Amino acid sequence: MINRLVANIKKTQAPIVVGLDPTMKMIPEQIKKKAFSEYGETLEGAGEAVWQFNKAIVDAVYDLIPAVKPQIAMYEQFGIPGLVAYKRTIDYCKEKGLAVIGDIKRGDIGSTSEAYAVGHLGSVQIGNTTCKGFDEDFATVNPYLGSDGVNPFIKVCKEEKKGIFVLVKTSNPSSGEFQDQIIGEKTLYQLVGEKVAQWADDFMGDSYSYVGAVVGATYPEIGKVMRKVMPKSYILVPGYGAQGGKGKDLVHFFNEDGLGAIVNSSRGIIAAYQQEAYASFGETNFADASRQAVLDMKDDIAQALLTK
Amino acid sequence: MINRLVANIKKTQAPIVVGLDPTMKMIPEQIKKKAFSEYGETLEGAGEAVWQFNKAIVDAVYDLIPAVKPQIAMYEQFGIPGLVAYKRTIDYCKEKGLAVIGDIKRGDIGSTSEAYAVGHLGSVQIGNTTCKGFDEDFATVNPYLGSDGVNPFIKVCKEEKKGIFVLVKTSNPSSGEFQDQIIGEKTLYQLVGEKVAQWADDFMGDSYSYVGAVVGATYPEIGKVMRKVMPKSYILVPGYGAQGGKGKDLVHFFNEDGLGAIVNSSRGIIAAYQQEAYASFGETNFADASRQAVLDMKDDIAQALLTK
Numbered sequence: 079m080i081n082r083l084v085a086n087i088k089k090t091q092a093p094i095v096v097g098l099d100p101t102m103k104m105i106p107e108q109i110k111k112k113a114f115s116e117y118g119e120t121l122e123g124a125g126e127a128v129w130q131f132n133k134a135i136v137d138a139v140y141d142l143i144p145a146v147k148p149q150i151a152m153y154e155q156f157g158i159p160g161l162v163a164y165k166r167t168i169d170y171c172k173e174k175g176l177a178v179i180g181d182i183k184r185g186d187i188g189s190t191s192e193a194y195a196v197g198h199l200g201s202v203q204i205g206n207t208t209c210k211g212f213d214e215d216f217a218t219v220n221p222y223l224g225s226d227g228v229n230p231f232i233k234v235c236k237e238e239k240k241g242i243f244v245l246v247k248t249s250n251p252s253s254g255e256f257q258d259q260i261i262g263e264k265t266l267y268q269l270v271g272e273k274v275a276q277w278a279d280d281f282m283g284d285s286y287s288y289v290g291a292v293v294g295a296t297y298p299e300i301g302k303v304m305r306k307v308m309p310k311s312y313i314l315v316p317g318y319g320a321q322g323g324k325g326k327d328l329v330h331f332f333n334e335d336g337l338g339a340i341v342n343s344s345r346g347i348i349a350a351y352q353q354e355a356y357a358s359f360g361e362t363n364f365a366d367a368s369r370q371a372v373l374d375m376k377d378d379i380a381q382a383l384l385t386k
Numbered sequence: 387m388i389n390r391l392v393a394n395i396k397k398t399q400a401p402i403v404v405g406l407d408p409t410m411k412m413i414p415e416q417i418k419k420k421a422f423s424e425y426g427e428t429l430e431g432a433g434e435a436v437w438q439f440n441k442a443i444v445d446a447v448y449d450l451i452p453a454v455k456p457q458i459a460m461y462e463q464f465g466i467p468g469l470v471a472y473k474r475t476i477d478y479c480k481e482k483g484l485a486v487i488g489d490i491k492r493g494d495i496g497s498t499s500e501a502y503a504v505g506h507l508g509s510v511q512i513g514n515t516t517c518k519g520f521d522e523d524f525a526t527v528n529p530y531l532g533s534d535g536v537n538p539f540i541k542v543c544k545e546e547k548k549g550i551f552v553l554v555k556t557s558n559p560s561s562g563e564f565q566d567q568i569i570g571e572k573t574l575y576q577l578v579g580e581k582v583a584q585w586a587d588d589f590m591g592d593s594y595s596y597v598g599a600v601v602g603a604t605y606p607e608i609g610k611v612m613r614k615v616m617p618k619s620y621i622l623v624p625g626y627g628a629q630g631g632k633g634k635d636l637v638h639f640f641n642e643d644g645l646g647a648i649v650n651s652s653r654g655i656i657a658a659y660q661q662e663a664y665a666s667f668g669e670t671n672f673a674d675a676s677r678q679a680v681l682d683m684k685d686d687i688a689q690a691l692l693t694k
Binding site for chain 2: 099101102110114118119120121123124149151152154155156157158160161162165183184185186187188190191193194196197198202203204205206207209210211212220221222223224225226227245248249250251252253254255256257259260261262266269270273316
């Protein structure tokens, strides 16, 4: 799957992942009105609105991008019907040829991490039958519990040729509270990054590993260091756009081959029509606004990489 | 909700939480056969089997215990139908007067943690209507992202009078890989524990805080230290039984008032009939075996506390 992700990135010339993280406030009135008229102002109504919103955006941008990253929390907030919309979104994006990164940030003790891995990336045995739960292509993983919380994901990934991105340095303002703490002569995120590099070495695709990392765009200097610590890992870079990261901040996350990083934007793309720069599209043409925002982001990153 | 949890513990005289973490291998043949005959060997069949298994166990033990802790991974592995079983289990346990601790170990950047908090503990706004997603009473939270990953949970808990347990020191063998790292003169889990103590101070119930912590039974010496670091926090103690923790290991997790800790057992209770000690109950009477295992666990802890 990492090979397919790299191939998709080369084909689209866009190291971009669109974060499908919808909130009710982002969804245009016409979509909500239709969904609520059918299902009421219920969890089901919200799930339907989310799915229709996602579908329109995916239809508008799928040919430009290699991957999407639905953030499962945004679906979980609507309970079961929200998760039904999550699953429909995954299936639809895969049909469209996109790599799907489930931003689930799971991590637990061994047997429990195994259940998460099986449910999101693998197959579960039911009687004599094997079934698939969510079936994303990649998942994000939280490392706080150590190796035996991560290894079950790697085991399932090896069986399924899928991948993970381990949280190393997250994009949020307080990420340093624990992640930046100094242990000996290193920070905690460096220790985690070194562990990621070991896991990555042990599970290589053609040019990059199935084991990647998350490092926030909001910490470009850290990106520069971690790029070297984890040379074979793809870095998933959140925090571009709405969270403050800019194209020029991103260059250090890439390797000399122009690969090695994939930059996420969520609100900046899917709610583009609500921003001044794209307001002229109007609420009705929200998906066209998202397409333009993808083109602009692609351009911003390409320009930054040119001047690297 | 922390007040109700403490009241439930006093009433039952059992600082015990039953971990409802079913796997297919634990579920008796007669339940699987019936579920599969109705829904096939499908995710739906698995979900039905899980729900019927849980219901029988809850019916057999609810009068003895204050709380249950379903581990959401065990449901997520069966996709949407698994999560339907999770939700049915929550609702049924609440009907039976039990406090429900959702073992979800979520944690993300602020806006995303807010969505998890809303979905699991709060209400979500849909048009002019507020709806509830999963509606557990408590949730477990992963602290790796720092305060702004935890604060949204606390905010929702304040609105709803619900609580959280923050991962401090987990029960698994490799928990020390990052959690035990020395920062200055403290370990990472101590730093996290001190943060928990601050959050706890700021959000008190009658005698204990709405902000609790997770410290594994498998590390009793750490329990002793952390008990003092977080005097007002309830400690949720996993790792008893199947993971190796014993009654005598648990005494240090409790305060002088005999309160302050609640000990989880999952496999040890719900799959008791598969253990030699309870084999005489047979597969048909699996729920009676679970009841006996609860009584024995209650006794083991009471004895240990007497000799403290």
